[in-house]
Amino acid sequence: MNTPCYTIHLDIFEKNCREVMDAFEEAWGGRVEYGYSVKTNHDAGLMKYAHAKLGWFIETVSPDELELAFNLGFDAENIIFNGPCKCSRQDALINAIRGGAYVNLDNLDDVSFVCRHVSDVRDASRIGIRVNYNLEAECPGETTAGESVSRFGIDVENKDFARAVDMLRSAGIEPAGLHMHTSTRSRSAAVFTSLARKAAQLVNDYGLKLHFVDMGGGYFGGQKVEGKPSMEQYAQVITRELKKALNPEMTTLILEPGASVIATSVTYETSVLSVRDIRGTKIVTMDGTLLHVNPFMAHRNQPYSTSLIADYDARPVDEHQIICGCTCMENDRFADEHSVRRLEPGDVLSFRFAGAYTMAFNSNFIVNPAEVNYEF
Numbered sequence: 001m002n003t004p005c006y007t008i009h010l011d012i013f014e015k016n017c018r019e020v021m022d023a024f025e026e027a028w029g030g031r032v033e034y035g036y037s038v039k040t041n042h043d044a045g046l047m048k049y050a051h052a053k054l055g056w057f058i059e060t061v062s063p064d065e066l067e068l069a070f071n072l073g074f075d076a077e078n079i080i081f082n083g084p085c086k087c088s089r090q091d092a093l094i095n096a097i098r099g100g101a102y103v104n105l106d107n108l109d110d111v112s113f114v115c116r117h118v119s120d121v122r123d124a125s126r127i128g129i130r131v132n133y134n135l136e137a138e139c140p141g142e143t144t145a146g147e148s149v150s151r152f153g154i155d156v157e158n159k160d161f162a163r164a165v166d167m168l169r170s171a172g173i174e175p176a177g178l179h180m181h182t183s184t185r186s187r188s189a190a191v192f193t194s195l196a197r198k199a200a201q202l203v204n205d206y207g208l209k210l211h212f213v214d215m216g217g218g219y220f221g222g223q224k225v226e227g228k229p230s231m232e233q234y235a236q237v238i239t240r241e242l243k244k245a246l247n248p249e250m251t252t253l254i255l256e257p258g259a260s261v262i263a264t265s266v267t268y269e270t271s272v273l274s275v276r277d278i279r280g281t282k283i284v285t286m287d288g289t290l291l292h293v294n295p296f297m298a299h300r301n302q303p304y305s306t307s308l309i310a311d312y313d314a315r316p317v318d319e320h321q322i323i324c325g326c327t328c329m330e331n332d333r334f335a336d337e338h339s340v341r342r343l344e345p346g347d348v349l350s351f352r353f354a355g356a357y358t359m360a361f362n363s364n365f366i367v368n369p370a371e372v373n374y375e376f
């Protein structure tokens with residue numbers, strides 16, 4: 001094995017995806033579609049697997065992601081196009097709507113663009129509006145934006161949502177979908193209850209005849225952790241609220257799970273390059289970097305496994321050891337350890353759950369992205 005490297009476990013990925021599919025198809029009882037979140041991990045192998053093996057759409061949040069999907073051979077009709085900067089590349093937006101992609105309009109500029117290009121809209125049943133409302137007020141402390149406002153979607157409270165509906169209707173397009181994606185810190189069932197309830201309320205308030213409702217991503221998944229909802233619980237609360245206003249036979253439920261299906265599907269391996277002593281502390285330098293598994297370098301001890309080191313349990317114990325990455329940055333540190341067994345050059349450490357928002361952030365800053373292997 002060449003290190004540093006990511007190993008993508010396609011069997012785990014598929015199991016995680018099927019968990020989502022089984023839970024939601026059972027609970028909704030109508031058509032359910034899924035978008036593979038390119039933002040979470042843009043690995044071409046994963047994108048192709050999600051589509052070819054599982055029938056998932058490719059969910060993109062920028063013109064560049066859309067272009068990547070086109071370059072990999074995905075047709076527009078197998079793509080969901082989201083995100084706040086669609087109008088930065090009008091050709092991309094036109095190709096998406098002409099080709100029949102699901103397009104969720106994120107702001108009034110998107111809406112106005114679509115209204116001006118009505119003749120390009122191949123399938124109006126795939127044009128949706130991304131919703132912004134005060135979720136933080138309903139679930140205090142849970143949203144990522146916190147007490148500030150979320151920057152995505154079209155505000156319901158200041159009447160921009162009403163304007164968007166009117167603009168589309170005046171242009172002869174009936175809004176066909178709602179996009180509810182909102183990032184939260186908690187990923188709680190209460191958040192999804194609120195999001196689905198808001199979607200149902202908008203359907204009633206605006207007399208919407210929805211072809212689809214897209215609940216976005218933001219679920220917890222791939223592992224069972226006490227206090228975190230299961231996929232079945234998410235499916236239950238979402239479908240219960242949606243069914244108050246929508247008929248599953250008429251409306252497709254769309255989900256865009258990212259971290260919940262990708263995080264646990266990838267492990268990252270890195271080898272010890274050297275060990276030095278600095279005033280009694282062992283500095284262990286790896287051939288990989290924290291940037292590969294924790295790209296924002298959030299301050300935490302990154303959990304790892306030593307199971308690939310055959311004689312690890314027979315090694316002497318070091319009082320203090322800092323496991324560092326190979327880049328020339330002081331804070332490139334995986335873990336700060338006390339009373340752990342000695343590491344030696346050539347030892348391989350394995351970091352689990354390295355699939356979400358890791359590889360997608362890799363750049364050529366100081367070191368190149370790590371190599372990728374696939375395991376079935």
Ligand SMILES: Cc1ncc(COP(=O)(O)O)c(C=O)c1O
Binds near residue numbers: 059219260
């Ligand atoms: C529009 C959209 N859909 C889906 C996702 C995937 O979210 P997560 O990885 O939290 O499931 C994201 C990421 O924030 C997103 O922006």
